[in-house]
Amino acid sequence: MIKHVPLLALLGLMAISCSESARQVGETDTETEALATDTANLRPALQSITAADILRHTTVLASDAFEGRSPATPGEDSTVNYLTRQFRQMGLQPGNPDGTYVQEVPMFGYTPQPTATIKSGGKSINLNFPTDYVAVTRQYVPSVNVANSELVFVGYGIVAPEYGWDDYKEVDVKGKTIVMLVSDPPIPSPANPDQLDSTMFGGKAMTYYGRWTYKYEIAAEKGAAAAIIIHETGPAGYPYEVISGSHSREGFEIIAPNKNMDRAKVEAWITEEKARELFSATGRSFEQMKQAAIKKDFKPVPLNATASFNIKNKLREVKSRNVIAKLEGSDSKLKNEYVVYTAHWDHLGKDPSLQGDQIYNGALDNASGTAGLLEIAEAFTKMETKPKRSILFLAVTAEEKGLLGSKYYATNPLYPLQKTVANINMDVLNAYGPTEDVVVIGYGSSTLEDVLADAAAVQNRRIVPEASPEKGSFYRSDHFEFAKQGVPALYSKSGVVARNQPADYVQKWQDKYTANDYHKLSDEVKDDWNLEGAVEDLRLFLRVGTKVANTEKIPEWKPGTEFKARREAMLREPADSVKAKYQ
Numbered sequence: 001m002i003k004h005v006p007l008l009a010l011l012g013l014m015a016i017s018c019s020e021s022a023r024q025v026g027e028t029d030t031e032t033e034a035l036a037t038d039t040a041n042l043r044p045a046l047q048s049i050t051a052a053d054i055l056r057h058t059t060v061l062a063s064d065a066f067e068g069r070s071p072a073t074p075g076e077d078s079t080v081n082y083l084t085r086q087f088r089q090m091g092l093q094p095g096n097p098d099g100t101y102v103q104e105v106p107m108f109g110y111t112p113q114p115t116a117t118i119k120s121g122g123k124s125i126n127l128n129f130p131t132d133y134v135a136v137t138r139q140y141v142p143s144v145n146v147a148n149s150e151l152v153f154v155g156y157g158i159v160a161p162e163y164g165w166d167d168y169k170e171v172d173v174k175g176k177t178i179v180m181l182v183s184d185p186p187i188p189s190p191a192n193p194d195q196l197d198s199t200m201f202g203g204k205a206m207t208y209y210g211r212w213t214y215k216y217e218i219a220a221e222k223g224a225a226a227a228i229i230i231h232e233t234g235p236a237g238y239p240y241e242v243i244s245g246s247h248s249r250e251g252f253e254i255i256a257p258n259k260n261m262d263r264a265k266v267e268a269w270i271t272e273e274k275a276r277e278l279f280s281a282t283g284r285s286f287e288q289m290k291q292a293a294i295k296k297d298f299k300p301v302p303l304n305a306t307a308s309f310n311i312k313n314k315l316r317e318v319k320s321r322n323v324i325a326k327l328e329g330s331d332s333k334l335k336n337e338y339v340v341y342t343a344h345w346d347h348l349g350k351d352p353s354l355q356g357d358q359i360y361n362g363a364l365d366n367a368s369g370t371a372g373l374l375e376i377a378e379a380f381t382k383m384e385t386k387p388k389r390s391i392l393f394l395a396v397t398a399e400e401k402g403l404l405g406s407k408y409y410a411t412n413p414l415y416p417l418q419k420t421v422a423n424i425n426m427d428v429l430n431a432y433g434p435t436e437d438v439v440v441i442g443y444g445s446s447t448l449e450d451v452l453a454d455a456a457a458v459q460n461r462r463i464v465p466e467a468s469p470e471k472g473s474f475y476r477s478d479h480f481e482f483a484k485q486g487v488p489a490l491y492s493k494s495g496v497v498a499r500n501q502p503a504d505y506v507q508k509w510q511d512k513y514t515a516n517d518y519h520k521l522s523d524e525v526k527d528d529w530n531l532e533g534a535v536e537d538l539r540l541f542l543r544v545g546t547k548v549a550n551t552e553k554i555p556e557w558k559p560g561t562e563f564k565a566r567r568e569a570m571l572r573e574p575a576d577s578v579k580a581k582y583q
Helices: 007-014 029-035 043-047 051-061 074-090 212-221 240-247 272-281 286-293 363-381 404-411 448-458 479-484 505-516 532-550 564-572 575-582
Strands: 102-120 123-125 133-136 143-153 177-181 226-230 251-254 266-270 301-327 338-344 390-396 420-425 437-440 462-465 489-494
Touching: 029 043, 043 363, 043 532, 051 074, 051 363, 051 532, 074 301, 074 363, 102 133, 102 266, 102 272, 102 404, 123 272, 133 240, 133 301, 177 212, 177 301, 212 226, 212 266, 226 301, 240 266, 251 404, 266 272, 266 301, 272 286, 272 301, 301 363, 301 404, 338 363, 338 404, 338 479, 338 532, 363 390, 363 532, 390 404, 390 532, 404 479, 420 479, 420 532, 437 448, 448 462, 448 489, 448 532, 479 489, 489 532
Parallel strands: 143 177, 177 226, 226 266, 338 390, 338 420, 420 489, 437 462
Antiparallel strands: 102 123, 102 251, 102 301, 133 266, 143 301, 301 390, 437 489
16 A cells, blocks of 8 residues: 655556546545445546646645646736646636636735834833834825824623623723734633633634724724734733744735725734833732723723824735636525635745755645646536536635735635625645544534534544634634635544544644744645545545535534524525625
8 A cells, every 4th residue: 555645656557547446546545435425426536636637736836836726927917827737728608707716806905114103101111113113004005194093992892792791891992002812812711710611702712803804894893993812822822023024024914996995004012011011000900901901891991191103104006816617506596506616826926135056946835736726626527417506616816915815805805705605614634644533623613513523423423623723823824704704614634543543643743833834935745644534524524515415404504603693694684786786
């Protein structure tokens, strides 16, 4: 049995056909047994997903010729052309109703040059960019100015009706600068103060209310002129250097028709040290303010201080593209409903300032996931009877810039979100071999997990929650933009228990990848990759999508999830209203 798929063996693997053996190279014994239980219609589709094909696509997309696949570069052109050519050769329809395989995504690059001052009691708090704070504007303007804006502490900056929680308590913050804490409120359990209350904000798991993007969104909704998040390494899950590094160079954003003028003028972070200095200057302690903020009766606290910001923006327009193909459903009624598979095609591009290797090839992140999208797309074409619902295959741009391609599609959908029944997302495939389990990111969110559990059981696998839900990984890949709009979304990965390997095998492999290759020049195709697990996972995702596409009852968000109310409201709206709202 061949355990690995080394690069040097690629041509040999491609020569092996399904008809020569009941068991394919790169296919586990478990998967061979699973295939025996599948329908005659599904089996050829599953068998078309092979390690050799995954490696072939990944090798092309991660080659130096694609220059690291950064948006708005020659690498994007090469990537878009390759994906379009592959979809066309498969016989898939153009996904854009205009007859093309692309959706243009209008973006802009912005490089901020901020200055900031906070004054309390006639005394100024010294702020140095980017060591003490960062500040950007996502309004498409060359500069913004906020002068002597009143500072108000709004706790965690959350309005969550399902938890009876409102950090604003009807206080008008329009034109003011709000200061808030990162993550969700860590509310102690009434039964055990040493544990978190699992009935509030997901307990240990982060909800969207804890994510920095939500905090800026609610700030804009409330009319704040500026929003400052206090950085703490523990709750944030990353050191301040991650913030200062990403916000002191060029960032990217979607250009909305209103040029993003509905965003707060200033979106900022401040270090914990400077936050402590601020509270101390106003006669309060950081600990006291945090303690007050974890209670439902918390009310906004005017700080008797003012903030002033000036940000000059170096701007440039950036045009990029999502790539989309369509397989039309076979049922006359259900073919106007859609299951969407997603993977981001972009990576970090090249850095001409480097000596020697300059290309961030992004082989696993995410040439592999894009290869998986192509494999699943081709698999669907092998079915004699196509699924009842239509299937969309969406390769999105600018995930590395902040999920921008998926954000643009989800807010400018080519097909109504009301009729989009599910999203299945792939980001970094398994190159370390088959596992006994499947990790669900955002475990407990939707009934898609129930479909996943049934499909995993066919492979003699089980689904498990992620180990560190407090890190908020659910909100960091493209499925989230669908979820935010209300569409049930599934994001799962290979598990942590490898078949026939030591207990710590997967953890060591993942730690090694994170330390040595993640977002580094060395994320290239490796000769020691084992893609058997990737084959199992892609076949698993195919089974899930096929089940959803053929089952009359559509997936739902589970009770308590922050997206359930939006989805239910969307489904209650008349179709014409939803179409006008989302297209």
